Amino acid sequence: MTASIPDLLLELPGWAVLLAVFLLPALESSAFIGFVFPGEIAVILGGVSAAAGRMPLPVMILAAILGAAIGDSIGYAVGKRWGDQMLHGTIGRLPIVRHELERHLESAKAFVRKRGPHAVFIGRFTAALRVLVPGLSGMAELPYPMFLLFNVLGAVIWATTFAILGYVAKNAWERVATDARDAGLALLGVIILGFIIAAIVRRRRERRLDRTKRS
Numbered sequence: 001m002t003a004s005i006p007d008l009l010l011e012l013p014g015w016a017v018l019l020a021v022f023l024l025p026a027l028e029s030s031a032f033i034g035f036v037f038p039g040e041i042a043v044i045l046g047g048v049s050a051a052a053g054r055m056p057l058p059v060m061i062l063a064a065i066l067g068a069a070i071g072d073s074i075g076y077a078v079g080k081r082w083g084d085q086m087l088h089g090t091i092g093r094l095p096i097v098r099h100e101l102e103r104h105l106e107s108a109k110a111f112v113r114k115r116g117p118h119a120v121f122i123g124r125f126t127a128a129l130r131v132l133v134p135g136l137s138g139m140a141e142l143p144y145p146m147f148l149l150f151n152v153l154g155a156v157i158w159a160t161t162f163a164i165l166g167y168v169a170k171n172a173w174e175r176v177a178t179d180a181r182d183a184g185l186a187l188l189g190v191i192i193l194g195f196i197i198a199a200i201v202r203r204r205r206e207r208r209l210d211r212t213k214r215s
Helices: 004-011 016-029 039-051 057-089 095-123 127-139 145-214
Strands: none
Touching: 004 016, 004 039, 004 145, 016 039, 016 057, 016 127, 016 145, 039 057, 039 127, 039 145, 057 127, 057 145, 095 127, 095 145, 127 145
């Protein structure tokens, strides 16, 4: 199904592509569609459509920015209002997950509270975090004005970059989409590695402090 979506988008008239460039990034984190169809592909195809003269490039960029910012704001609101209930009512019921969920969830919330602006901004550039960070920011009660500021900044850079890449690449857009996916995965890998290293360092520090207190 996902393989046919780009072909379908490229066959649509300019106004319909513009609508998709708005809706797909908007649905990415608000409806978790980003796990199935990353929003940057729609933005890249919007740039391809603009290069074909169906719609001005700045209009495509603006639609992508608005879709990304509005969708993430909805994700934030959903996370703030229902995030804990959704997690505990779904995967939180699994025996393996139940005992660890609360501890890791609180750690994730603490991280977002501490590094919120960076998490919101950087999360925009990798699909998995782009879907999860808005809801987690709401659950962590990150102040919305701060969330919105860094969310919009990330959306502006993200939308402009991928729309221009699609505009320049034209028929070679698939290579751009593949490179974008690989870059996003690499960024996610670096972030996960950073978390692991930070956790190891923190545990060693705690053990060292415990030994010092005992001595």
